[in-house]
């Protein structure tokens with residue numbers, strides 16, 4: 001896997017995972033894998049994130065572990081050093097973009113406007129995270145921009161559910177969708193990894 005475009009083809013759903021406890025990292029990754037999901041976007045929103053990425057990279061190599069919420073240049077290198085195989089950003093600044101390129105890892109930069117998408121395409125980035133998908137106009141918005149920007153492909157994320165996912169996945173410009181519903185806070189707090197596996201099994205069939 002070497003490009004952002006490859007990332008869009010790994011799974012119909014990219015689980016967006018927020019972990020407060022690095023001890024949950026390996027069981028969560030194994031539960032997702034058991035449910036048929038081979039990729040994780042682990043967000044750098046918590047202090048446990050980098051340790052979680054490290055553990056998954058070391059102990060569950062079958063799953064492709066990436067870092068999400070890359071919002072500062074230093075996050076890119078920290079994530080790469082922890083073993084992340086790809087990076088995802090919710091939006092983009094030049095410095096975050098440069099830092100992401102420096103890692104050599106494939107990455108999905110976030111965009112929610114036509115101008116942002118065009119700027120990223122100018123830098124050779126044609127596989128984008130469309131964030132926040134629902135709040136930015138959802139399926140109708142993506143359909144509208146597919147006309148003038150036919151070369152771009154997206155991973156819409158933000159506000160998508162297992163019920164609305166098929167509408168996005170039906171679009172030719174959508175490679176996969178992102179969502180946090182596979183690993184809800186409650187299931188993680190209760191260490192209910194069976195529930196996570198069941199959500200993954202449902203999502204992997206989308």
Ligand SMILES: O=C(O)C(=O)C[C@H](O)[C@H](O)COP(=O)(O)O
Nearest residue numbers: 016068069090157158159179180
């Ligand atoms: O943290 C980031 O980098 C983000 O871009 C935000 C997440 O992707 C969304 O919060 C997931 O959206 P939900 O599925 O609606 O929870």
